[in-house]
Amino acid sequence: MTIPSSTPLLALKGISKQYGHVQALSGVDFQINRNEIVGLLGDNGAGKSTLVRIMSGVEFPDSGQVFRDGQPATIKSRKDSEKLGIETIYQDSALVGSASIMRNFFAGRELTKGLGILDTHKMNAIVMDILVNMVRISGINSPDILVEALSGGQRQAVAIARAVYFKTAMLLLDEPTSALSVRETAKLLEHLAELKREGVSAVFITHNLYHAYESCDRFTILSRGQVIGSLAKAETSVRELNDLIVKY
Amino acid sequence: MRQPIVNICLFFFVLQVICIVASLLYPNDFRYVSETNIGLLLRAIPVLGIISLGVGVLMITGEYDLSVGSVYTLAGYSIALLFGMGLPVWLAVIATLAIAIAIGVTNGLITVKFAIPSFIATMGAMLVVRGVVRWLSEGRTVSFKPDETFSGLLTGAFYGIEAPFIWFIGLALLTGLLVHKSKLGNHFYLVGGHEKTAIAVGINSHRVKVIAFALASLAAAIAGILSITRVGTATPAQGIGLELKAIAVCVIGGLFLSGGRGTVLGIVVGACLMYMVEDVLLLLRAPGFYLDVFVGAILVVAVILNTWLTRKAGK
Ligand SMILES: Nc1ncnc2c1ncn2[C@@H]1O[C@H](COP(=O)(O)OP(=O)(O)OP(=O)(O)O)[C@@H](O)[C@H]1O
Ligand SMILES: [Mg+2]
Numbered sequence: 001m002t003i004p005s006s007t008p009l010l011a012l013k014g015i016s017k018q019y020g021h022v023q024a025l026s027g028v029d030f031q032i033n034r035n036e037i038v039g040l041l042g043d044n045g046a047g048k049s050t051l052v053r054i055m056s057g058v059e060f061p062d063s064g065q066v067f068r069d070g071q072p073a074t075i076k077s078r079k080d081s082e083k084l085g086i087e088t089i090y091q092d093s094a095l096v097g098s099a100s101i102m103r104n105f106f107a108g109r110e111l112t113k114g115l116g117i118l119d120t121h122k123m124n125a126i127v128m129d130i131l132v133n134m135v136r137i138s139g140i141n142s143p144d145i146l147v148e149a150l151s152g153g154q155r156q157a158v159a160i161a162r163a164v165y166f167k168t169a170m171l172l173l174d175e176p177t178s179a180l181s182v183r184e185t186a187k188l189l190e191h192l193a194e195l196k197r198e199g200v201s202a203v204f205i206t207h208n209l210y211h212a213y214e215s216c217d218r219f220t221i222l223s224r225g226q227v228i229g230s231l232a233k234a235e236t237s238v239r240e241l242n243d244l245i246v247k248y
Numbered sequence: 249m250r251q252p253i254v255n256i257c258l259f260f261f262v263l264q265v266i267c268i269v270a271s272l273l274y275p276n277d278f279r280y281v282s283e284t285n286i287g288l289l290l291r292a293i294p295v296l297g298i299i300s301l302g303v304g305v306l307m308i309t310g311e312y313d314l315s316v317g318s319v320y321t322l323a324g325y326s327i328a329l330l331f332g333m334g335l336p337v338w339l340a341v342i343a344t345l346a347i348a349i350a351i352g353v354t355n356g357l358i359t360v361k362f363a364i365p366s367f368i369a370t371m372g373a374m375l376v377v378r379g380v381v382r383w384l385s386e387g388r389t390v391s392f393k394p395d396e397t398f399s400g401l402l403t404g405a406f407y408g409i410e411a412p413f414i415w416f417i418g419l420a421l422l423t424g425l426l427v428h429k430s431k432l433g434n435h436f437y438l439v440g441g442h443e444k445t446a447i448a449v450g451i452n453s454h455r456v457k458v459i460a461f462a463l464a465s466l467a468a469a470i471a472g473i474l475s476i477t478r479v480g481t482a483t484p485a486q487g488i489g490l491e492l493k494a495i496a497v498c499v500i501g502g503l504f505l506s507g508g509r510g511t512v513l514g515i516v517v518g519a520c521l522m523y524m525v526e527d528v529l530l531l532l533r534a535p536g537f538y539l540d541v542f543v544g545a546i547l548v549v550a551v552i553l554n555t556w557l558t559r560k561a562g563k
Contacts, residue, residue, distance in 0.1 A: 056448070058447070058448060077450070078447070078448065078449065078450035079450050082450060088448065090445075090448060094445065095442075095445060096437070096438050096441035096442040096445050096446065096508065097441065097442065098437070098440075098441040098442075098508035098509050099434075099437050099438055099441050099508070103434055103437065103438070104438075106434075107434070107438050107445075107446070107449040107451070108435075108438075108446075108449035108450040108451050109449075109450075110431045110434055112431055116430045116431045116432060117425075117429055117430055117431075118429055118430060118431060118433075118434065120429070
């Protein structure tokens with residue numbers, strides 16, 4: 001069976017999620033198409049992170065459906081989302097600071113020689129190869145460096161390199177630039193463009209509309225848990241996006 | 249690779265050299281390098297050392313176990329009473345270890361399922377298990393006299409090296425393999441380093457922690473069995489305070505209370521250091537309170553140094 005290229009990679013229909021009295025999401029429709037970077041925009045507390053957590057299996061919606069390539073799917077755990085090719089880079093916790101680059105890179109997906117014994121040699125070689133040849137992070141010369149010794153930009157690069165290596169279909173980035181310098185941010189946006197050339201789709205959450213406009217193909221705007229618009233880049237402008245977010 | 253461990257090893261080494269030189273210079277006043285003294289050290293270190301291995305693994309996942317001192321004593325009573333009832337010694341060992349694992353799993357489940365601090369959960373277990381020991385013992389000591397083969401294996405000597413020390417090193421190597429070279433070990437560090445991230449990459453942090461709790465309890469029971477086999481008796485109040493001593497050993501060895509850091513080598517050196525200081529003070533005939541002062545000072549200085557070095561390395 002071949003899947004027509006117009007079928008979304010991932011489609012969410014009527015997703016609702018309540019936290020106590022807070023209706024974080026109500027009846028949200030959202031989709032990620034093939035080879036597309038979607039900007040997920042909205043004010044503080046709009047529900048962006050909640051939607052990302054639902055797609056990555058950390059949170060389960062109260063109601064709604066998920067389709068992968070048009071087929072119904074369930075995401076109840078991180079393992080489920082991993083099987084669907086979803087990888088997340090969180091606002092606050094993409095990597096463990098006190099662990100080395102290699103141990104973060106393969107966290108939860110360690111290569112073993114059998115009996116649960118790590119194949120450290122092979123993992124080190126892979127990490128160095130990816131970091132040097134693919135993501136081209138400067139200043140990293142050993143896979144044993146602790147992540148806490150890296151700059152914010154280098155950390156994001158490691159997380160992105162991980163997504164590339166594990167052949168992620170969709171990368172979800174929740175405010176990846178919030179702690180980055182101007183130069184690191186520019187570098188990250190470059191990585192995003194590179195990822196797209198590699199055939200990876202992405203969801204990009206940011207409060208910086210210029211960054212969003214520069215790197216995204218389409219925008220979905222949330223306000224108080226509801227989708228108030230989904231626009232292609234060609235049919236909108238930074239100005240219009242700004243007005244939409246502020247008005248609601 | 250990891251700063252604190254270099255530090256502690258260096259300190260240990262320097263102290264070792266000073267003691268050996270001093271003992272060669274003053275062979276009559278300071279008998280550090282004597283067969284009796286070395287034998288004493290090699291017999292003393294393993295009990296606390298083995299407990300610390302378990303406590304250390306748990307500390308790497310970011311949790312504590314205050315019940316290990318009680319489990320240690322319970323293990324002595326359990327093996328002695330079961331053996332006294334006519335059970336073959338090996339069955340008594342297996343039953344005792346199983347009881348310890350059950351206590352550890354219970355500690356772990358209570359901690360993770362009710363999301364309460366392990367400090368509190370295991371403080372409860374410390375009191376409950378100690379109470380059980382008092383009830384079992386009716387306040388009396390118990391003796392344990394297994395056959396020669398068994399006691400020889402646990403407390404004899406091989407090529408002049410005390411068996412308990414060999415057990416300690418063997419268990420330390422196993423722990424090192426688990427913690428530093430296995431997948432589960434990597435999960436210990438990731439869960440202790442940042443639990444949210446570990447969960448986000450699909451690691452079952454609850455399972456990982458429960459296993460660590462079980463290992464801490466298991467180690468305490470092994471130490472308890474080793475101890476009663478060597479001494480032949482156990483008293484209901486023995487082992488009180490071991491839980492804090494074990495945490496001190498781990499901290500001196502470069503582990504962090506916050507989890508996610510440290511090495512097994514650090515735990516081993518920490519345990520040796522702790523007894524070396526005790527031993528040196530004894531040899532110098534220093535009054536007992538000096539020991540507390542010294543251990544207390546080393547503990548605080550070690551933590552300050554380790555924190556400072558880690559912060560510097562993280563820059
Ligand atoms: N674990 C939680 N428990 C209770 N309420 C929550 C929880 N997570 C989110 N919420 C609430 O749900 C709503 C949506 O939060 P969410 O984090 O998804 O917003 P966001 O769009 O990511 O905001 P920001 O731009 O500030 O990151 C908010 O009102 C928030 O307070
Ligand atoms: Mg958010």
